[in-house]
Amino acid sequence: MRWIRRWILGGTWVGVWMLGGCQSLSTTGESSNKASAELLETKLTLVMTHLEHNQEESALQEIRSLLRESPDAYQVLAVAGIVYLFFSRTQSAIEYLEKAYKLHPATDVGLNLSAAYLAGHQTKEAKVVLQRLLTDEKYENRERIYHNLGLAFEEERNFPSAEADYRKALAENPTYYLSHYRLGLLYGKNGRNQQATEHLSKSIELCPACFEPVKALATLYIEEKQAEKAIATVRRFLQEEKMPTPVKEQAQALLSRAKSSSYPQTQDLP
Secondary structure, three states: OOOOOOOEOOEOOOOOOOOOOOOOOOOOOHHHHHHHHHHHHHHHHHHHHHHHOOOHHHHHHHHHHHHHHOOOOHHHHHHHHHHHHHOOOHHHHHHHHHHHHHHOOOHHHHHHHHHHHHHOOOHHHHHHHHHHHOOOOOOOOHHHHHHHHHHHHHHOOOHHHHHHHHHHHHHHOOOOHHHHHHHHHHHHHOOOHHHHHHHHHHHHHHOOOOHHHHHHHHHHHHHOOOHHHHHHHHHHHOOOOOOOHHHHHHHHHHHHHHHHHOOOOOOOOO
16 A cells, blocks of 8 residues: 555646656667667666655655756656655746646646645645646546646635536546535535545545544544544554654544544533
């Protein structure tokens, strides 16, 4: 089970592995350029592997080295944006991803740029990029575009538009757990608890290793005075293997809260 931090803004980053394919290589330099491209791809893969294994400092050092070696390579700039977004260095992430997108306006890069804009509360800029990405009819994972549009509208408190875009995301891909999660939160905020429960439960079903929907659903159950359901939800989550210690501690604290909410409340005697 990979415990990579997937929940940047409730959204994910996406890969940017398109090395060397857009260039015309001369016969003389073809082997050398191919070897260089393969080496760069290996180094970038290593950066992402460090992130996946919670080796954040190693990822940061590797990407800094690559930025010194290849400061104008869009692949390096794009991955640097992901790394800095991971570290909540939002402005740096935006700068790197803007440069990458200008050099290579691919949909994957644009999606990561929109995530960085959203992290910086720049919803207007995010929507401009996302609306442009919707014109890419060849892009298969369109649910990601609609999901980020939903995040932008939700940030602006335009809840009907946010709901509509999350639903468009799920129409594209009914198994997209992030949109189920955000819809669950949205419905919970608006008192539509039955729909919130349905979507949060679906998110957990699709991503059983994700703590955020577990926390949201258990909290909803606690607020509805359904402590046993909250306890069962958290206990199932705690059965996940190789859980990072911080996540396990948060889950155990949530379990304690659920248990305490099940006790009868005493009243002061007059």
